[in-house]
Each structure stands twice: as C-alpha cells, then as structure tokens.
Amino acid sequence: MPDRLPGYRPPARWLHWIVAVAVLMMIPAGLVMTQEGLPRPVQDTLFIFHKNLGTLLILVILVRVIYRLTHRPPPLPDSVPPWQRRAAAVSHGMLYALLVIMPISGFVRVRAGGYPIELLDRLGFGPLIGKSERLADAASALHAAAAFLLIAVLAVHVAAALQHALIRRDGVWSRMWPGRG
Ligand code: HEM
Ligand code: HEM
Secondary structure, eight states: OOOGGGOOOOOHHHHHHHHHHHHHHHHHHHHTTTSOOHHHHHHHHHHHHHHHHHHHHHHHHHHHHHHHHSSSOOOOTTTTTTTHHHHHHHHHHHHHHHHHHHHHHHHHHHHHHHOEEEEETEEEEEEESSHHHHHHHHHHHHHHHHHHHHHHHHHHHHHHHHHIIIIIEEEEEEEEEEOOO
C-alpha cells in the first residue's frame, strides 16, 4: 500500500522543492558565467543573478537545516534494502553539508575579494568580511570542489528518485512530492 506510507510534512516538501529549483538554476548559471569569451552583459547578468539568489538561499537553507534538525523524516518502506537506506542517509547528509558549504564559500569568495553583492549593498549591509586575497582564493577553490561533488551526488540522488517514481513505484517519490497528502 505505497500511497498510505507516511510522507514528509508539507514544510519539508516545500523547502526541498524551493531549494532544489534554486540550486538547479544556480549550478548552470555558475558553470556558464565562468566560461571565457561570454559577452560582457550576459556574464554580468549571470553573476548578479548567481550572487544574489545564492545569498538569499543562505537564509532558506538555514531554515531548512533547523527544520530538519527538529523534525525526523518518515521511515522508509520495508521494501528498501539496508544498503539503500545507508546510501540514502549518507547522500542526504552530504547534500545538506554541501548546501551549507556552497553559499557560504561563494559569499566569502566574493566579499573577501572585495566584490559587490547588489542586494546586500542596497540594503546597507557592510561587506561583513575584510578584504583578503588568500581567503578569497581558498574560498574559491572550496566553492569549485564542492560544486563538483554536489553535481556528482545530485546525479545519483535524482537517478534514485526517478527510479523510485517510475520503476519501483513504492511511494518514496510521493512522500516528497508536494501534491500528495
Ligand atoms: C529533480 C531533482 C530532484 C528530485 C527528483 C528529488 C527527489 C527527492 C525525493 C523523492 C526525496 C525523498 C527521499 C526519501 O524519501 O528518503 C528527496 C530527499 C532529499 N533531497 Fe531531493 N530531489 C531533487 C533535487 C534535490 C536537490 C537539488 C537537492 C539539494 C541540493 C536535494 C536534496 C535532498 C535532501 C537533502 C533530501 C533528504 C531530505 C530529508 O530527509 O530531510 N534534492 N529528494
Ligand atoms: C547553493 C548555492 C550555490 C551553488 C549551487 C553554486 C554553484 C556554483 C557553480 C557550479 C559554480 C561554477 C564552478 C566554479 O567555478 O566554482 C560557481 C561559481 C561561482 N559562484 Fe557559486 N554557487 C552557490 C552560491 C554562491 C554564492 C552565495 C555566491 C556569492 C555570493 C557565489 C559566487 C560564485 C562565484 C563568484 C563564482 C565564480 C568562481 C569564482 O570566482 O570563484 N556562489 N557557483
């Protein structure tokens, strides 16, 4: 009876999909904006989009992490074998860690590099971090390495989710999809 499985609570589902859609826009924006030979206006627009949406995401991810720490996820159906339970736990833990590392390393890279974040600048926040080339370079290297890992873990995550949705049809998909109660 897959449909009777207990699902994630609505806030967990909405937070998952809001963050997922944003991250799935942030990744291509980041990869494209760093290409050489891009027309300047396109590059500037992508950088502004990436830096500002990414900064807003710090708040949403903070809410999501606090929500997750205070609400246990529902148990997986019995049909999921132990190795897949472990794989899910490890990959979800990695995704949460990368969701924290990505925007913070991006923020530090930009601020320590002395660059603007238009939204924060308009709101009158100071830079919050002093200028430091070494710190900016370290944050940039972390941002790039974490992005690579995030893309790899997400490929497995999405493939596993689609397998549950389309092949096994065991209710794991609908426990996260916002449409199902
Ligand atoms: C098309 C893209 C995506 C699909 C189809 C998808 C699907 C799912 C599904 C079905 C679950 C529930 C798994 C379970 O019941 O154990 C889940 C959980 C999760 N997803 Fe995704 N996801 C997507 C994108 C993302 C992205 C972009 C991120 C973050 C970068 C993400 C992070 C997570 C995390 C951390 C969990 C564990 C939730 C928890 O237990 O608190 N997902 N996803
Ligand atoms: C979940 C949030 C984020 C994701 C998934 C993400 C993803 C990416 C990706 C895939 C790249 C291209 C790989 C690379 O060159 O590093 C990139 C580059 C970059 N990102 Fe992000 N990013 C996020 C948040 C942020 C934030 C909040 C900022 C700044 C406020 C930022 C600033 C940058 C910059 C400046 C680059 C160009 C590379 C560099 O100069 O170091 N990112 N990002």
